[in-house]
Structures are given as structure tokens and as C-alpha cells.
Amino acid sequence: MYMIVNIMMNSFTSRSMMEGQEIEIIWTIIPAITLIFIALPSLHLLYLTDEIFNAQTSIKIIGHQWYWSYEYSDFNKEFDSFLIPETDLDINSFRLLETDNNLMIPFNTMIKFLITSADVIHSWTIPSLG
Template sequence: MMTWNTFTLQDSNSPLMEQLSYFHDHTMMILTIITILISYLILSIMMNQLSHRYLLEGQTIEIIWTILPSIILIFIAIPSLRLIYILDEINNPMISIKTTGHQWYWSYEYSDFKNIEFDSYMLPQNENISQFRLLDVDNRITVPFKSNIRMMVTAADVIHSWTIPSIGVKIDALPGRLNQINFFINQPGLFFGQCSEICGANHSFMPIVLESISPNFFLKWIINFS
């Protein structure tokens, strides 16, 4: 069944994604106003053969269409720069997870705990009983919600990209380099993503599944895993 989420951004599940959605709506409003205004001017010129004579040598209109785009760019640039700084902000993480991209699966290591590491492979279609084709995995990342999570991402072979759209996270996994990103999940649930960098023949078959649970259940999960 097709829903509005098919055509728009996914629902925000983190403060970062909320800010990205607000910026998207802000920019789209400005672009819509510009499109309507320009379309009106073009149609008015096409329908009125005499209107173009005022545009031959007009210093006033030259000033207007130089200053007006500059003001519009300021209204777009200031929120954009603010958002860039928010995305780069590093808070004190409660949990650190190291993610390594392979051809073609992900491996995870909980750096704050001993002996908690596992590989995450996509479930074969004949074993996948959920409704999410090519998205579910055998071992999900489990994190507590309403906690600062630090994800350190690298790759073992080629360039990958660890991406979960609903929480606004997309970070490249580069061989020999350790990138990091922070995120904060608002609520419990399952969040799906995929590798966003073409990394070989099975690029489409290395999904990401993050499960957000309450801190109490997370402690029980840690104890049971150990």
C-alpha cells in the first residue's frame, strides 16, 4: 500500500532529523514562492506584448533582481549553517559503538562492554517472515532511547556508507579512517537503513536495522548477551 511517506521524508525519530525536516520545509516554502513569482512574471510578459519595453534599460529592476536573491540566500544560508554546526556537535556519549563495513555486511562492537560484538547479515528472503523485504537482518543493533549514542564507523575493504534516514544519520565508512557521529533517539522502535555508497555487486544487500528500547531493557540485553 502506498502512503504519503512514499513521497515525502520519513517521520522524524531524533532531534537531528526534526531540524532537517524543518529546514526542508523552510527551503521548500521559499522555493515555492520564487517559482510562483517567476511563473507569473513569465506568463505576464508572454501575454502582454508591450510589457517587455520596460525591461530594456531599467536600473531599478537591475538593483531589485540583484538585492532580492541576496536576501533570499541569507534566509537560506543562516539556518543551513546553524544546522551544520548542530550536526557536527559532539555530546558526551553514554554508549559508543564501532561499526565496520564489509563486502557485504556490517559488524558491530560495543566499545564500553567486553565481548559484545557481532556481524549483521541480511536475512534471506525464504527466512524473512517480516514485511520488510531486503531490510531485515539476523542481528540488530540495540540501543537505549533518549540517550546520546556515539557511532564510530570504518570499513575493512572499500568505501561504504552507514545510513538511517529516520534519525538523520549518514556517515561514510572509509578503509583506514575512523569517522564518528552522535545521535539521540526520541522513542522506542525499529529503524531501517541501507548502505548508501555503491560498494560492489551486493551493495543492495547489506541493510541496517537499529532497535531502540528502554534503558532497563537495554541493561537486561547486555547481561543476556554477555
């Protein structure tokens, strides 16, 4: 409150700058238009990447605190996949990537992955895809 009163009563304050509605409109409208021009193509691409054309099979992946659960909906099969402890790894194995039950996916088919979590946020990936 002190700062507002001090600025209003100060003789060095330009009275014309106190009511700069034109400049305020300009610096509000121009960034808004810029954001709209960025958002529209991004939303279009977002919806295009979410489309699934003729998925031949679907796999549901559920992340748990220390393991993954997989469900093949077309084959009514499900299993859990746990990390292999470091002491049990072979010399050429990948640490934090080797599991006791690996997910097998069909080659050269469209697959719909439904990835969710049972407790906290998880990141599921296929290492060979980058």
C-alpha cells in the first residue's frame, strides 16, 4: 500500500503512463495471438498421433511400485514382470532392464498399448526403440 501511495504522490511519476490502456492491450493481445498460433498446430498433431488404425491386438500394461503387470486382452493371458536382482545378473545383462518375464509382442503388427498405473506415475519404454 505504501508503494502505491508513494508512486501516485511522487512528482517524478509521469501521469500519462498511469493510464496506458493502449500499450496494455497490445502487450496482452500479441502474446495471446502468438500462443494461439502455436497451440492450434500442436493440438492437431496431438490428436493425429493418438489415432489408432486397425489395431490387431491390445496389451494392457499396469505399473506397480516395483514391478509391471501385463494383460493380453485378446488371449486372456496375464503375468507379472519383476526386475532381476543385480547379484543374479549375467555379465552381459543390462542393469535395471532385465526382468524375469519379458513381454513378447508380435512382429509387424499394429498393437494398441494401454498403459496405466496402480499407485504412482511410472514410465514404460521399449529400450530398442530409443
